Amino acid sequence: MEKKGGQYCLEVRELAAGYDGTPAIEGITFAIPPGQMVGVIGPNGAGKSTLFKAILGLIPRQQGEILLHDAPALDQRAMMGYLPQLEEINRAFPVSVEDVVMMGRYPRIGWCRRPRSHDDEAVRQALARVELLDHARTQIGRLSGGQQQRAFLARVLAQDPHLLLLDEPVSGVDTTTQHAIFALLEELRNSGKTVVVATHDLNCVVERFDQVLCLNRRVIAYGPPKEAFREDTLDQTYGHHLMIVQVGDRRVVVADEHHR
Amino acid sequence: MIESFVAPFEFGFMQRALVGGVLVAAICALVGTYVVLRGQAFVGDALAHAAFPGVVIAYLLKGNIYLGATVFAVATALGIGLVSRRSRVSYDTAIGIMFAGAFALGVLLMSTIQGYTVDLFGFLFGNVLGISRRDLLLVGLLGALVVLTVVLLYKELLLLSFDPIVAEAMGYPVQALNYLLLGLMALTIVISIQAVGIILVVALLVTPSATASLLTERFFRMMLLGILLAVLAAVIGLYLSYYLNVASGAAIVLVSTCLFFLVLASRRLRIAAKPRA
Numbered sequence: 001m002e003k004k005g006g007q008y009c010l011e012v013r014e015l016a017a018g019y020d021g022t023p024a025i026e027g028i029t030f031a032i033p034p035g036q037m038v039g040v041i042g043p044n045g046a047g048k049s050t051l052f053k054a055i056l057g058l059i060p061r062q063q064g065e066i067l068l069h070d071a072p073a074l075d076q077r078a079m080m081g082y083l084p085q086l087e088e089i090n091r092a093f094p095v096s097v098e099d100v101v102m103m104g105r106y107p108r109i110g111w112c113r114r115p116r117s118h119d120d121e122a123v124r125q126a127l128a129r130v131e132l133l134d135h136a137r138t139q140i141g142r143l144s145g146g147q148q149q150r151a152f153l154a155r156v157l158a159q160d161p162h163l164l165l166l167d168e169p170v171s172g173v174d175t176t177t178q179h180a181i182f183a184l185l186e187e188l189r190n191s192g193k194t195v196v197v198a199t200h201d202l203n204c205v206v207e208r209f210d211q212v213l214c215l216n217r218r219v220i221a222y223g224p225p226k227e228a229f230r231e232d233t234l235d236q237t238y239g240h241h242l243m244i245v246q247v248g249d250r251r252v253v254v255a256d257e258h259h260r
Numbered sequence: 261m262i263e264s265f266v267a268p269f270e271f272g273f274m275q276r277a278l279v280g281g282v283l284v285a286a287i288c289a290l291v292g293t294y295v296v297l298r299g300q301a302f303v304g305d306a307l308a309h310a311a312f313p314g315v316v317i318a319y320l321l322k323g324n325i326y327l328g329a330t331v332f333a334v335a336t337a338l339g340i341g342l343v344s345r346r347s348r349v350s351y352d353t354a355i356g357i358m359f360a361g362a363f364a365l366g367v368l369l370m371s372t373i374q375g376y377t378v379d380l381f382g383f384l385f386g387n388v389l390g391i392s393r394r395d396l397l398l399v400g401l402l403g404a405l406v407v408l409t410v411v412l413l414y415k416e417l418l419l420l421s422f423d424p425i426v427a428e429a430m431g432y433p434v435q436a437l438n439y440l441l442l443g444l445m446a447l448t449i450v451i452s453i454q455a456v457g458i459i460l461v462v463a464l465l466v467t468p469s470a471t472a473s474l475l476t477e478r479f480f481r482m483m484l485l486g487i488l489l490a491v492l493a494a495v496i497g498l499y500l501s502y503y504l505n506v507a508s509g510a511a512i513v514l515v516s517t518c519l520f521f522l523v524l525a526s527r528r529l530r531i532a533a534k535p536r537a
């Protein structure tokens with residue numbers, strides 16, 4: 001199934017992007033081989049969301065190049081699945097959870113066509129993976145925040161993209177669900193998807209992710225977490241609001257997540 | 261009894277009024293579903309008012325009134341989109357600037373005409389009883405265009421209305437679709453002017469759909485229910501207008517308003533009647 005063009009799934013070169021002409025992120029260069037799970041970390045305002053939006057073309061890019069399988073990413077946006085940090089939806093909107101998940105199928109269904117039975121099947125599978133099958137017919141606004149987040153994740157799953165860009169998918173979600181979601185993301189990675197996740201859970205990044213991108217306006221460090229997480233890189237990323245604590249053979253990062 | 265239901269429609273003008281009123285109400289409710297869910301009632305009102313100078317100019321030049329209205333409504337739709345995108349003025353401020361200016365132009369032009377303003381008053385307040393065969397044909401054609409667009413782009417317009425950011429991330433031409441919806445609103449308003457008038461058309465655009473939104477949590481059902489409620493209001497309004505000899509556009513709108521409050525009240529009662537656990 002998975003088309004593997006070149007060496008990299010996503011390649012970002014010298015990217016600068018921001019708002020009203022002033023860059024919020026600059027000189028961003030990194031490349032992700034297919035089938036990897038990459039954490040994007042950095043304090044609030046570091047530009048994690050801005051990076052995602054620039055990759056997806058939601059804000060104009062001021063400089064640089066973004067390639068998906070060696071071709072401009074903007075020409076193949078249906079191959080990128082996006083979970084925004086904050087879904088600003090009208091909670092009263094009259095759609096059910098399965099309606100929302102079906103929206104992920106729209107690019108594959110194509111203009112002017114109706115969903116077919118294999119689309120229904122894809123929706124059911126996506127709902128099953130986030131454990132929302134029981135709520136398939138619930139109106140979207142009646143779900144709790146965490147359930148809504150899972151519904152939107154299911155929409156990304158139903159889209160079946162090559163690259164998943166998930167902006168803080170576990171914020172405001174209870175720990176059990178957090179683990180379930182990270183387990184699901186690992187499954188996706190193992191099936192060949194490339195998964196990029198902005199997160200504040202540094203310990204989870206150390207334990208589960210292949211690469212980490214430490215971001216604070218620029219790329220501070222990029223590589224496997226064990227190498228990229230050093231006192232100096234974390235200091236540069238977060239200022240002095242972090243500590244690395246050695247607990248037995250585990251390295252634990254203690255973060256002040258509410259730092260602005 | 262039955263006779264009093266049938267009697268009004270022995271007249272040709274009443275038959276045309278029935279067909280025209282029902283068509284216009286149904287199309288308004290169809291498009292109104294998007295207007296309500298996207299929170300664009302104010303935009304709808306603005307487009308309607310902005311069509312007025314077009315009507316007056318067409319009247320002065322003895323041209324086609326619908327054409328004049330269409331040009332101005334569509335131009336305003338584009339203008340609203342542009343002003344709000346290109347400047348730091350907020351969306352509703354941009355609308356306020358555009359529509360008040362356009363309406364003022366219409367009033368100014370109207371004040372230059374002596375004696376014949378009665379016809380123009382008809383466009384402000386509507387007169388479904390005065391609908392002609394040609395009007396009906398136009399309503400039918402433009403209405404079919406609107407319906408066809410909504411049928412073909414059902415999925416895309418739903419996604420756009422629910423989650424424009426993700427729609428854009430998926431690669432949909434969100435800006436073009438926004439303009440398309442504005443264009444559909446403009447066309448719908450133009451074909452409604454004869455029936456309900458510029459000032460009241462926003463009511464047909466939002467009230468039946470808002471009523472429907474109280475009754476269902478599914479998009480497609482909301483669309484169908486909205487259409488049903490709008491048709492009901494058109495028919496009842498027409499009877500009232502005939503028997504009480506009152507303005508037809510206002511009667512249709514008021515029936516629609518009453519239906520909204522009836523549904524709202526019955527919902528409140530049902531919620532209040534629910535036993536507390």
Ligand SMILES: Nc1ncnc2c1ncn2[C@@H]1O[C@H](COP(=O)(O)OP(=O)(O)O)[C@@H](O)[C@H]1O
Pocket residue numbers: 019024042043044045046047048049050051
């Ligand atoms: N819509 C916006 N308009 C203007 N500036 C913005 C907007 N969104 C974010 N910014 C600015 O861009 C910078 C990066 O923000 P963001 O990408 O949201 O950071 P993060 O997701 O890492 O918390 C911040 O300084 C923020 O104030």
Ligand SMILES: [Mg+2]
Pocket residue numbers: 048049050085167
């Ligand atoms: Mg963010």
